[in-house]
Amino acid sequence: MSTNASVKSFQNCLETEVPGYNDCPSFLYQVNRVSIKGGRRNRIATKIRDTCGNTATASIPPPLTKSVAEKIDDEAHLQILSKEEVLAKVQDLYNAQSGLPVQEFEFYRRKVDLNLTKSLDSESTRRVLTTVLEELEDKDRCGRILREWLSSDVTICSWCPAFLKIYENASII
Structure with missing residues (x-):
């Protein structure tokens, strides 16, 4: 039982040739390209726009309720x-x-x-x-x-x- 589906070897290929290899959105790892004259190296951008709306800073946890505090005591x-x-x-x-x-x-x-x-x-x-x-x-x-x-x-x-x-x-x- 043989199939005529073509099989590709991914052993000696680039990451971009493998479908689904790195599904992370590319904007997460945008590199700031500053000219060499500026003397800075490429860095990963730290200020990225929030496209998902879920990267807000954490809030302070609520205080312990009385029953939990009594149980701990x-x-x-x-x-x-x-x-x-x-x-x-x-x-x-x-x-x-x-x-x-x-x-x-x-x-x-x-x-x-x-x-x-x-x-x-x-x-x-x-x-x-x-x-x-x-x-x-x-x-x-x-x-x-x-x-x-x-x-x-x-x-x-x-x-x-x-x-x-x-x-x-x-x-x-």
Whole structure:
């Protein structure tokens, strides 16, 4: 099955010969051409007319709302648990009734136990876990915190999914 379409090699050609190679509008990179007598080199023009209407200068962001400011203050005053206290609270979570089969629970528990201790050297890890462990009853909020944290911090990917699975299936009263 051959087609009669002509195929052009772009290996040894100029950029202008390749359709769509540089689709940037040419006026963005206009060079000021000043004669050599003036002693200036060619420069990219810094004053370009606004053809799109979206290059206005940024405005000052609005002030924090009261509820956001209070939330930040509450988190700032939160007493961060020590490494041993976090491990004790995690142990309490292990002791809670679980909806997981025993073999699956033990698998996740081993993953957490093998990797959590190293992560607890970080104050930021202890801060987030303190927030979660202090409010274990609010499963929606804690689950959301853990998921957002997991998606933003690669250092916890070795144990946090297993911890989340144990937490979501624990019967916390």
